[in-house]
Amino acid sequence: MKAAYYRYIMLLLLCLIAGIVDVIGYLSIGRVFTANMTGNIVLLGLALGNSLQKTAMYSLIALLGFILGVIIASLIVGKQEKSFWPSSVTTALIVEGGVLLLFACLSSLQTSAYILIILLSIAMGLQTTAARKLGIAGISTTVLTGTLANFFEDISGRFFSKKKQNIVHTDALLRALTIVLYCLGAVIAAVAEPAYSFAVVWIPIVIILWIVVTAGIKFKGIGK
Numbered sequence: 010m011k012a013a014y015y016r017y018i019m020l021l022l023l024c025l026i027a028g029i030v031d032v033i034g035y036l037s038i039g040r041v042f043t044a045n046m047t048g049n050i051v052l053l054g055l056a057l058g059n060s061l062q063k064t065a066m067y068s069l070i071a072l073l074g075f076i077l078g079v080i081i082a083s084l085i086v087g088k089q090e091k092s093f094w095p096s097s098v099t100t101a102l103i104v105e106g107g108v109l110l111l112f113a114c115l116s117s118l119q120t121s122a123y124i125l126i127i128l129l130s131i132a133m134g135l136q137t138t139a140a141r142k143l144g145i146a147g148i149s150t151t152v153l154t155g156t157l158a159n160f161f162e163d164i165s166g167r168f169f170s171k172k173k174q175n176i177v178h179t180d181a182l183l184r185a186l187t188i189v190l191y192c193l194g195a196v197i198a199a200v201a202e203p204a205y206s207f208a209v210v211w212i213p214i215v216i217i218l219w220i221v222v223t224a225g226i227k228f229k230g231i232g233k
Contacts, residue, residue, distance in 0.1 A: 016143070017183060020140060020143065020150065023220075024150045024186075024187045024194065025191070025194040025216065026212075026216055026217070027194065028191040028194020028196075028197075029212055030133055031044040031048075031195060031198075033129065034126060039067035039122055040052070041067040041068050043129035044129075045151060046072060047154060049071050053068035056068060071130040073130075074134065075134040077127075077130075077131055077134060078130065078133060078134020080134075082137070083138055085100050086098060086142045091144055094143070098142050098224075099221055101136075102135075102139055102217055103221055104135055105135040105139070108131050108135065109129075112125060112129060113207070116210070136150055137150060146159075153188055156184050156188065159184055
């Protein structure tokens with residue numbers, strides 16, 4: 010398999026992770042989104058509008074955690090030039106995996122919901138910035154509104170253009186799969202989370218471990 014395909018698969022698996030993590034936060038920790046900050050801001054507004062202080066605090070903590078994750082990832086990946094797979098991206102994902110591992114350990118204890126929320130949102134902030142560094146089809150693994158719009162712009166341009174094209178470009182296909190994988194992650198977590206609370210977080214941990222190991226093997230020396 011070509012190295013480019015591995016990179017595409019890794020990006021899509023990060024979308025799967027985001028779907029899983031969002032559902033964990035929503036179902037098990039205060040009905041809050043920890044990956045999709047657009048939805049989280051809406052929940053924050055609803056909570057404030059209805060004087061739900063505790064719910065508002067959960068959403069605010071998630072937002073602050075996400076921002077912190079973005080800042081940390083920016084410090085890791087910001088200075089390195091873009092390449093096929095920057096080593097700094099791997100570093101950021103290792104940190105994300107460590108944060109999720111800490112979440113997995115603490116979730117088995119009587120840990121404050123605020124701590125669990127901030128850990129998940131930090132992880133998603135890290136992932137968002139790391140994935141954006143790759144610059145693949147303008148895809149963000151946690152913000153799908155723009156990806157959805159870009160996909161249908163591609164499709165409408167293809168079908169309504171005077172110059173009909175039968176080939177679906179890789180970018181359009183990746184954007185469609187991004188939405189599918191995020192939704193699949195949400196489905197997996199929705200099925201597993203009620204019966205095995207927090208246990209489903211081990212799927213993202215294993216995925217990140219695979220990505221880190223595979224990147225070290227497949228991308229070593231590429232694009233440098």
